[in-house]
Amino acid sequence: KQEVTQIPAALSVPEGENLVLNCSFTDSAIYNLQWFRQDPGKGLTSLLLIQSSQREQTSGRLNASLDKSSGRSTLYIAASQPGDSATYLCAVMGGANSKLTFGKGITLSVRP
């Protein structure tokens, strides 16, 4: 059974700092890995999707990496801003159009 872990559960950083959010998963046989952002009381916004054959994806100030063999992914946020404050969830998909297994998320607070 796939398990996804995100540690720490919460993180507070000053504005402008570069930061890394970690995600680990137990079963390396994944189809893809996705990072999502969730604002309080809202749904999820897809940030980045990394296919199993890829090592990283970039979008603006965000960069996500994937090391399938070690069961790890990182989300790098450059020059953090208060608007980046949210919960970031990592999820892995086991097969094409199969279900996503989510981590519990990391709640990020960027202090002005």
Place this chain on the structure above:
Amino acid sequence: GAVVSQHPSRVICKSGTSVKIECRSLDFQATTMFWYRQFPKKSLMLMATSNEGSKATYEQGVEKDKFLINHASLTLSTLTVTSAHPEDSSFYICSAVRGAGNSPLHFGNGTRLTVT
């Protein structure tokens, strides 16, 4: 971009009543939709997978007679919580897949259900 609309965003109902939540894909046809439940400080829990024109596939431990799912068209799936109890109070989120393969999931904004 793809948009998934979920309605209502909040609902309060009394024990024993039923509540219907709608999930619509606004600018694409969604062959598959997923329904999740989220508890505070917990992972999203997949409840069921809904495929257009066929019966939903429920995850283990999810009562299909309590959580009725209907995916009558390629743009609409509904979740009906029947005979609601206070323990059904939760945040319910739907998501839709556009196409197949390595397509990102698009999520609705969720529905906060409170059963009194």
